[in-house]
Amino acid sequence: MRRILYVLPVVVFTVLALFFLKGLTLNPRDIPSVLIDRPVPEMSLAPLPGRGEGSGLATKDLKGRVSLVNIFGSWCISCVQEHPTLMEIKRRGDAPIHGIDWRDDPVAGAAWLKKSGDPYERVGIDPPPGRTAVDFGVTGAPESFIVDKAGVIRYKHVGPISPEIWSKTLLPIIRQLEKAP
Template structure:
């Protein structure tokens, strides 16, 4: 086969290779991002940051220990966070779920107004104004929700809004973590 005929197959080969990459990319679920913390049952990274709701108080990982809980990363600039906020309020009120919050890269005044206007589902809210805690946790963006065990270790991570469908999975994970912590 001469070189001209061989060159004619290069575009076809490139097209097939590109198609393979695109097919692989479309088959990945973006809500199932790997989590170094959850995969290894690691504790939340060390931090000492102010509370959004009690600005004179500093919070640490010890403040997020004691029971199986959700840890929700949120911000007022995040439209999806507003979408999930009502559902988080229902979980906290109707199902008595303990939820901690990390207010991520946000303005404290706007965040406090948000909680006043839309109600506060959080037991405690860490103010991560510069995003350092989020960075240490591997946060891609808001919202993200983690399941914490009583020792404050991350056991599961969900990227995206929490709704009734996602809650089914989170509830199962929390029940499993609860059962393991009793054993």
């Protein structure tokens, strides 16, 4: 009995230390999304100027094919970092990417895509207060959602997509979902 009392503090300390050590390696931005396995929120977003009539993004556009929905903005610095990867995905034809231009000046958003390249099939504008982004549970830009053929959100990635994240994490999920009827 006495021996237990001596060992107990060490055990408690070790367990706590292991928890905290694990906590140090976690990213506090990775908040589990509650939208996984839920249908894409109802939306009907206007197109960016100069991208043509009917190039906006609506809920029905996300049915039929597995696609990536990317939250971006011309003001968003990490989006610049992610941009070459999105262009490469488009070049290889891995999967269709749709954009939501979040809290942005539409003219600035269009100009940015014109200048640095446009990886998107459809782009919808979500002006402040960003109702659609809130419906998606967006906490910042960039954020990307994998939407399956039925228009159901299946995966959420927070932060810029690197070529490695794309090939090792996102693309395998997309390929898997594409196999489903």
